Amino acid sequence: MENARLLHAIIETAIDGIITIDSRGKMESINPAALKLFGYTAEEVMGHNISMLMPEPEQSAHDHYLEHYQQTREKHIIGKGREVKGLRKDGSTFPFRLAVSEVQYQDRKIYTGFIHDLSREKEAEERLRDYAAELENLVEERTKSLKKTVTALREAKEEVSLSLEKEKELNQMKSRFVSMASHEFRTPLSSVQLSASLIEKYAEPYENPQIAKHVHKIKNAVGNLTTILNDFLSLERLEAGRVEPAFHEFDLVKLAEEITEEMQMIAKQDQNIIYQHTGLQSVVMLDQNLLKNCMINLINNAIKYSGENTFIEFNTEINERQCIVTIKDNGIGIPDTDQKHLFQPFFRAHNTGSIPGTGLGLNIVLRYAGLMNGEVQFESKINKGTTFILSFNK
Structure with missing residues (x-):
């Protein structure tokens, strides 16, 4: 009796939903967590077919799925399971991971479903995808802007070299331009690089190849732009006479x-x-x-x-x-x-x-x-x- 009370207490307080059905798919028990997920009371679901908690086409296909399960004994092991959708009382749907186990109870078999709500995980994945796309667009815009700046710098050098008599005057103009470009682009590039690294870190648990792909593209783009910027800064310091060797x-x-x-x-x-x-x-x-x-x-x-x-x-x-x-x-x-x-x-x-x-x-x-x-x-x-x-x- 003590063990039975303990087991009942664990089921009643479990964070995940737990539902048991008979061989015909009718619900025999449902814990509070499952009732909260689907928005029903126990009286509204007890004795009804489990398919009422499924959206179409899963609802119509449930009996076939249960029959196939009984015939093949394919078991979804707890902790792995499969991802499915649930239908709430208000008509809305939500994703969850379903793990099913078969239990021999007295002279009959019952099936226990363990339901883990994936709504927050899916929302987080969607936010990460949106954030990665937003960062990629930002880097693309910055890349175009910096390329335009570099092109303008080269064109300015060619045009000024034709009109100025002394190389010193050309270097002074280029130095001022490069200093301005450094100030305008170094800080946002560092911010993009840091944000990309944070996305990579926080996205690791989801093992999403698309996020990793876009983060890699962002990092490569920022790395190329940083190399371009560093080359121009080195040249500017050399031509300004600010590089003194320290032996x-x-x-x-x-x-x-x-x-x-x-x-x-x-x-x-x-x-x-x-x-x-x-x-x-x-x-x-x-x-x-x-x-x-x-x-x-x-x-x-x-x-x-x-x-x-x-x-x-x-x-x-x-x-x-x-x-x-x-x-x-x-x-x-x-x-x-x-x-x-x-x-x-x-x-x-x-x-x-x-x-x-x-x-x-x-x-x-x-x-x-x-x-x-x-x-x-x-x-x-x-x-x-x-x-x-x-x-x-x-």
């Missing part, structure tokens, strides 16, 4: 290994960065931040302009006279006619196609290397790859 000793091998690990994460499928150091020494006296920027820029180019299933060689060497950094790929290469213009600002080789880029990276590498009294050399053959070499005298 200090650091472990070149440790820095290179960290960069290799970082860049491997953004490499294409089956694209491997192979790092190797030559020499007994590992400590150099250079500006670590400027050198890191040069390495990342060159490796990023190797990743972009090489295909999948390729190797990127990343080598460092310290000998008695020099510190040498080499990045070699087997990508699309640089046409001979374009090589003499390669380090000019905004210049991009004619075979880059739709591969994203600003045409500023190599100009920045050349100037950063120059600030550290270094040199940049390269060799390239079309469709066979490119090798860049940074060298710094000790």
Whole structure:
């Protein structure tokens, strides 16, 4: 008796709905949670067929489903079940997860249905989908706006260069424009990136591939825009004379290994960065931040302009006279006619196609290397790859 009272108390206070029916589908018991979900009183449903709680077409098909269940003994295990719709007394419907178990009671069989309301989960999923779509539209608008700004900047540079007599005046105008663009776009881009990360975090329990797809697109778009903005800011600081190298000793091998690990994460499928150091020494006296920027820029180019299933060689060497950094790929290469213009600002080789880029990276590498009294050399053959070499005298 004590066990029976305990079981009754558990059923009566359960959060999920619990309904038992006989072999003909008539309801024999229903707990308060189920009554609240469907909006009925116990007197209104007891003895009636369970199909009254189902919308069409499930209502008409219920007897067939119950007969099939009895014949095949296909059981929906508690905790898995299947997603169905319920019909409330007021005519509205709601989604719930139904788990059914068969119980042998005395000389007959009864069926117990466990009902878990999914209304809040579905509403949350819908809000997340709407929010992801809204963010995607926002990023698309920002992308168009920033592209227009970049295009305007390039057009402004071409027009001003024809009318101004001195390069200094052109740089001053460009500097003011880039500073304004940085202020206007950096904060909203950071907000979009943070919001996308939060959506990704909160959407994990739903395992919805569409949300993950759109969040990935948002992050990629923001990453591309941030790279463009950083290139323009670096150029602006260089031309304004605000970049001063800070020489200090650091472990070149440790820095290179960290960069290799970082860049491997953004490499294409089956694209491997192979790092190797030559020499007994590992400590150099250079500006670590400027050198890191040069390495990342060159490796990023190797990743972009090489295909999948390729190797990127990343080598460092310290000998008695020099510190040498080499990045070699087997990508699309640089046409001979374009090589003499390669380090000019905004210049991009004619075979880059739709591969994203600003045409500023190599100009920045050349100037950063120059600030550290270094040199940049390269060799390239079309469709066979490119090798860049940074060298710094000790």
